[in-house]
Amino acid sequence: MPHSDVRLGVVGTGYVGLTTGACFAHLGYRVVCGDIDQRKVDLLNDGLIPIVEDGLAEVVEAARESGMLEFVFGSQAAARDADIVFLCVPTPQGEDGSADLSYIEQAAREIAPILRPGAVVVNKSTVPVGSTIAVERVLGRPDVSVVSNPEFLREGTAVGDFLSPERVVIGAANPEAAQRVAALYSTIDTKIITTDPASAETIKYAANGFLAMKISFVNAVAAMCEHVGADVAAVVDGIGSDTRIGSRFLSPGPGWGGSCFPKDSRALVKIADDHGYDFSLMRGVISVNDEQRHRMVDKIARAVGRHPSDLSGVKVAALGLTFKAGTDDLRESPALRVVADLRTAGATVAGYDPTTVGELSPIQEATLADTVVCQNVDDAVDGADVVCIFTEWPEFTDIDLERLAVRVGAGTTVVDTRNLLEPVQVKAVGLRYDGVGRR
Numbered sequence: 001m002p003h004s005d006v007r008l009g010v011v012g013t014g015y016v017g018l019t020t021g022a023c024f025a026h027l028g029y030r031v032v033c034g035d036i037d038q039r040k041v042d043l044l045n046d047g048l049i050p051i052v053e054d055g056l057a058e059v060v061e062a063a064r065e066s067g068m069l070e071f072v073f074g075s076q077a078a079a080r081d082a083d084i085v086f087l088c089v090p091t092p093q094g095e096d097g098s099a100d101l102s103y104i105e106q107a108a109r110e111i112a113p114i115l116r117p118g119a120v121v122v123n124k125s126t127v128p129v130g131s132t133i134a135v136e137r138v139l140g141r142p143d144v145s146v147v148s149n150p151e152f153l154r155e156g157t158a159v160g161d162f163l164s165p166e167r168v169v170i171g172a173a174n175p176e177a178a179q180r181v182a183a184l185y186s187t188i189d190t191k192i193i194t195t196d197p198a199s200a201e202t203i204k205y206a207a208n209g210f211l212a213m214k215i216s217f218v219n220a221v222a223a224m225c226e227h228v229g230a231d232v233a234a235v236v237d238g239i240g241s242d243t244r245i246g247s248r249f250l251s252p253g254p255g256w257g258g259s260c261f262p263k264d265s266r267a268l269v270k271i272a273d274d275h276g277y278d279f280s281l282m283r284g285v286i287s288v289n290d291e292q293r294h295r296m297v298d299k300i301a302r303a304v305g306r307h308p309s310d311l312s313g314v315k316v317a318a319l320g321l322t323f324k325a326g327t328d329d330l331r332e333s334p335a336l337r338v339v340a341d342l343r344t345a346g347a348t349v350a351g352y353d354p355t356t357v358g359e360l361s362p363i364q365e366a367t368l369a370d371t372v373v374c375q376n377v378d379d380a381v382d383g384a385d386v387v388c389i390f391t392e393w394p395e396f397t398d399i400d401l402e403r404l405a406v407r408v409g410a411g412t413t414v415v416d417t418r419n420l421l422e423p424v425q426v427k428a429v430g431l432r433y434d435g436v437g438r439r
């Protein structure tokens with residue numbers, strides 16, 4: 001079947017759904033994306049992109065102009081005429097650490113009565129083992145197959161990751177349905193791994209768990225470096241050169257966060273637990289990550305000669321609020337977790353992030369309700385007792401150190417949680433420096 005004859009529906013137009021819909025339209029499929037957030041749908045129909053994602057605006061615009069991509073309100077309007085429907089709705093953390101499947105189940109309930117006979121429903125959301133069967137049950141449509149096709153894109157490089165993936169994973173009980181989903185990726189040069197649904201669902205959690213483990217590992221090594229007087233940059237160079245280890249995901253920092261690793265690592269522990277396996281390694285990975293946040297608070301307290309539990313009267317400049325550079329996503333941002341701890345200890349915090357300049361989106365407003373958000377670095381650092389860099393935005397790597405020193409005064413400490421700056425250069429302008437695991 002030529003591409004343009006295959007109609008795709010995408011339910012949920014967030015980071016994953018919008019990228020999925022736009023990229024499939026770019027590949028030549030007819031795509032209708034639906035969302036229950038009317039504001040998002042309106043923005044998209046006005047040619048605006050509700051998220052910060054490099055290159056996405058261009059792909060969306062070209063696909064809309066060619067008539068291959070449409071945005072509609074609701075899941076039914078997206079799924080009604082589709083041969084294949086992708087579920088890209090949230091799977092947030094439930095109260096007991098498990099993934100909350102209510103959005104997936106709700107979306108399945110909504111589309112069940114209007115799906116075309118013989119349609120395929122694809123779980124692209126990250127869902128626990130057994131969810132493919134759970135969606136089948138909710139749909140109650142024996143003529144409709146459900147396939148697991150977890151997404152591995154990274155925010156900040158989502159378009160490139162989607163169009164040039166390192167692998168595509170498809171889990172299906174029905175080989176014909178698996179083949180129909182695999183065919184969607186046929187013009188992409190990549191490895192397609194076809195397996196059963198439980199394995200596909202496990203692959204996604206195992207991948208995120210492993211990456212979180214690498215970061216927790218290097219953060220623990222960085223802590224050890226500080227104790228033994230070693231330099232983490234040299235250590236990472238030394239271990240990362242070993243191809244069995246690899247150098248990626250070995251950058252020390254304030255801890256991992258974002259919309260995926262925190263909830264997925266906890267869900268992995270819970271899934272294992274529910275099936276009678278105590279995933280103690282993963283529990284350790286999570287607890288090292290929690291420690292890392294406290295270590296950042298300790299560094300800030302040390303910089304001003306105070307105890308971490310009493311920072312009353314201390315003003316902290318927080319440079320970077322998103323969970324990493326290249327995205328506007330504030331979900332489970334390590335910066336915000338540290339900021340919350342600082343506030344609890346009595347500090348006042350002035351934050352700045354390149355994605356929070358100008359009018360805030362409703363989500364940013366709600367998430368940052370307790371934070372003073374400044375429009376530029378200068379305003380955030382003015383009068384600060386300590387400057388803390390949380391994310392690796394180029395604006396912070398290239399910060400004008402002389403200007404910074406003039407604004408905060410000589411002797412002020414820069415706590416560089418991403419090891420972006422050269423300590424020698426920071427000290428040369430009269431500032432003090434504390435990185436992570438650096439001598």
Ligand code: NAD
Nearest residue numbers: 012013014015016035036037075089090091107125126151
């Ligand atoms: P998101 O919150 O950015 O977007 C989800 C969208 O779904 C929202 O716009 C919401 O309004 C919409 N929605 C909810 N219920 C709906 C319904 N019934 N009908 C239509 N729309 C509905 O979430 P996201 O970051 O895109 O993540 C989606 C899933 O993909 C999650 O399971 C996540 O774990 C997984 N995932 C995310 C990433 C990432 O980097 N963000 C990467 C890989 C996998």
